[in-house]
Amino acid sequence: MTKFETEEKIVAMLKTVYDPEIPVNIYDLGLIYKIDVADDGKVSIDMTLTAPNCPAAEFIMEDVRQKIESIEGVASATISLVFEPEWDKDMMSEEAKLELGFL
Numbered sequence: 658m659t660k661f662e663t664e665e666k667i668v669a670m671l672k673t674v675y676d677p678e679i680p681v682n683i684y685d686l687g688l689i690y691k692i693d694v695a696d697d698g699k700v701s702i703d704m705t706l707t708a709p710n711c712p713a714a715e716f717i718m719e720d721v722r723q724k725i726e727s728i729e730g731v732a733s734a735t736i737s738l739v740f741e742p743e744w745d746k747d748m749m750s751e752e753a754k755l756e757l758g759f760l
Contacts, residue, residue: 658730660694667692667700667731670724676706677713681756683721687748690739698732700725705744714738 658666671684683689683704691703702721706714718736725734746759754760 660696663694663698663700663728663730664692666728667694667702667725670728671721674717674720674724676711676717679707679757681749681753683717685750685753687750687753688744694731698730700731700734701737702734703737703739705739707744709740 668684671689672682674683675681676683676686679686686707688706689702689704691701693701695701702725704718704721706717711717718738722734722736725731725736746754749757749759751760
């Protein structure tokens, strides 16, 4: 599998992860800042949260790690929580804005 195909599978998997308080997946919310797939199958993801004090942070990050590591060709996943740049609603996809009533 190519890096591109692996990245596509990662994005598809990220679209199955939800913040328990928001009915939109974390990818469409714009919470994923970087996906890096190394040649050896190690994946590094930088993500943020809608708020720094999100009570579901540990749950969401572990859900992401487990789901990414379940993808064929992924050897391991490292999830880094970052807060720069700060998240805002403009980072959401059009579908997410529509779902949440921002359009």
